[in-house]
Amino acid sequence: MFEYLRNPRTVAVVGASPDSKKIGNAVLDNLVKSGFSGHIYPVNPSYNEIMGLKCYPSLDHLERGLDLVVIALPARKAIEFLDQCVRNVARFVVIIAGGFSETGEEGRMLEEQIKVKIGGSQTRVIGPNTVGLLFPHSGLNTALTPSDRLYYPGKGNIGFVSQSGALGLLVMDSITEHGLGVSGFVNIGNRADVTEVELLSMFAEDPNTKSIVLYLESIADGEEFFARAMEISMKKPIVVLKTGRSTEAARAASLHTGAMATDDRVLDGILKQSGVIRAYDEVELMDYGKALAYQVPPRGDRIAVVTTAGGVGVVTTDLLTTSRDGIKMRMATFSESEKADLKAHVLPIASVNNPIDLTADGSTDAYESILKILTASDGVDGIIAYALPQTPKIDMDIVSALKQAAEKKPLVAGVIGYRLATKILMELERAKVPAFPSVRRTTDAMKALYRYGLYKRRLESAS
């Protein structure tokens, strides 16, 4: 069923417009530009043609059973239009307009109309109050923001569900910086019909999705969510940024999407029990999603750190072995024979204790040899490897060296800097090695992998 949402054959844009100030213009433009290969039907009685596409006065003039209808009309008109959708057996309808339950009692009653109108039909509704959806693998982008303001991510492996539209769009724009993609994005908005649990299930079934990340201000049905999350997280990691941790934030959330607060400590316990990794800000959300999409969790907490900058190794040790959110890891120790092997690849002044500091002499070749020793070591559960641009013997081949190691043992890469660093980060992304531009983000990503491993082992032994 949700196959029609993430890979529709036909999309109608209701309220499509040639006027670039209208939302129906941006939606149609994004859809055309994203390379959607199915049929696109602009719907607007005022035009015969928009962007070179034949324009239709209503859904009644189209084939029945459209996969996806995006309604870019104001609230009341959108509700009226729902009748046409149901009559023509549209499978999924996206209602963009705000002005529903998030605005008070009158809006809440209007929103009730949605359920009434689609009741008993085959039509499902995303929204209202949604910025739309994005499924790059299907070339589908129905977002409402013009592409001259934001970049939209390309094909990737993270399924992204967001209760907030603007936050979702901004986060997606952010991750394009180093080329991270998504398998899909859905802004559930006021979720009058389709909820986060159904989308969680959709992404669980989707072969392109390797991890699922959710931004939530409230949870529609707690019991259902946690039951499904527990089931899914055994197979695919789930990361949740659930806001409203303080009373003040809960109040802000309720003003934003009409969300009801849950006691945060209760929620925290339930998330842990269901194997869900919690993120506390929008950067952690995508970072953890990326790490979990690309890497299996380490079997234990003993981490080897490889660097060409001693200070970066020291900061990493600090962050890895101390905790802000309850998770500490340990620095791996090497056997004497491993130390001797490692010594062969570094200058006499370099340290083969952990962190392994190759110093300014560190080369891509040395990395390759050292990573081989670390991936073979029984004392090492995971590797944090920095690919740093400041030394002359580190070249772009560092990417394949890290990739090879990451295939053998959980590895997270760190790249600090901007000039060459950006290029290294882009290449690591292309190779699907999880890489991050700061020590904190690198170590936190490794801790997220470790947390998932802990949860998964506990869930497995309990089942």
Add this chain to the structure above:
Amino acid sequence: MFEYLRNPRTVAVVGASPDSKKIGNAVLDNLVKSGFSGHIYPVNPSYNEIMGLKCYPSLDHLERGLDLVVIALPARKAIEFLDQCVRNVARFVVIIAGGFSETGEEGRMLEEQIKVKIGGSQTRVIGPNTVGLLFPHSGLNTALTPSDRLYYPGKGNIGFVSQSGALGLLVMDSITEHGLGVSGFVNIGNRADVTEVELLSMFAEDPNTKSIVLYLESIADGEEFFARAMEISMKKPIVVLKTGRSTEAARAASLHTGAMATDDRVLDGILKQSGVIRAYDEVELMDYGKALAYQVPPRGDRIAVVTTAGGVGVVTTDLLTTSRDGIKMRMATFSESEKADLKAHVLPIASVNNPIDLTADGSTDAYESILKILTASDGVDGIIAYALPQTPKIDMDIVSALKQAAEKKPLVAGVIGYRLATKILMELERAKVPAFPSVRRTTDAMKALYRYGLYKRRLESAS
């Protein structure tokens, strides 16, 4: 005296070379390219001319009393060369070479030679084991990494002292992404002679420096450091990233620069007493340095948040009113008359509770009006304002709107995204409005300002 270091009239590069694989080549190249307007003297007996500059066989052939000599020779040769520096009354000598105390007993004894050789002279030494220094206001860059691998920051207001060289270079490369500059950078390396305290004092005197940030793995003289820091932090904020918080990290640090560990809880207490803001990673270090360089601290903890993305406001409220490192702040509350004033500038559906969510209709004009109300409000101690690119009515004039408000009340800006966001961040940097690309970094910067205000008021009332 330190005037000669940060604004030398003459610089000699010993070991200058036309061979791009030599460190003496990169140092000379960076110096020439950074637009240094004083005299540059390449020194190398093997050449008559390098990069179009006359090359000298020794310092004995130059005027006496050179302000700065950079020695790009191996450890033992550098030590030998010190005699020439002392004989010719060089004021500051940078010894780049490693292979001293960080490598063990033999190196430690070699390093002792530095003190012996300069004892009783007017010559002071930076290093050894240093990547060099950068003073953009003087067009001075003696760093050893070629500029095709790293960008070097331009003129700014942050004085940066780093015990680690590579970490210093990588952090400087990172901050160029959004155009942040420095007033100066010195890598103290093994600090055989010049210590962090002297550089702290130098930056305290420097009119271009508005805040001082230090990366330290150990502190040379604790008592002296804290006495000076307490004095300086009354006038200029100081941020310290001191590593070795865990036993494992302390061990890593001692292997890196031979640093001795201090009990971290003791250190933490002393830093607080001396009004020093502590950072826990390299991003926080520069973020806090930037916020403190550009903004005075808020007088209290009541923060108003303005956004065009509800979700961003909710996450901000969460992070601001909860704590990872002991500092929570409060959401400001508005009087009924302020609420009425605010209402006039937003859609009826928008929230004028705090966070103020202008929704997708939010415009630069509305921001301007709202910021005027907030800067005039007695109930608001500080403002977090998001300049978000996803909505059509936010244009580049948002930068001057934020700038005007920041001149009246402590303000920190947040910009989430990449495409247009990068441009907004660059413009805010040009206007010296502290702006950050994530909710965490934005709220943490506001908390750093607040912490500095708390310390400063306590120091003032104690004196």
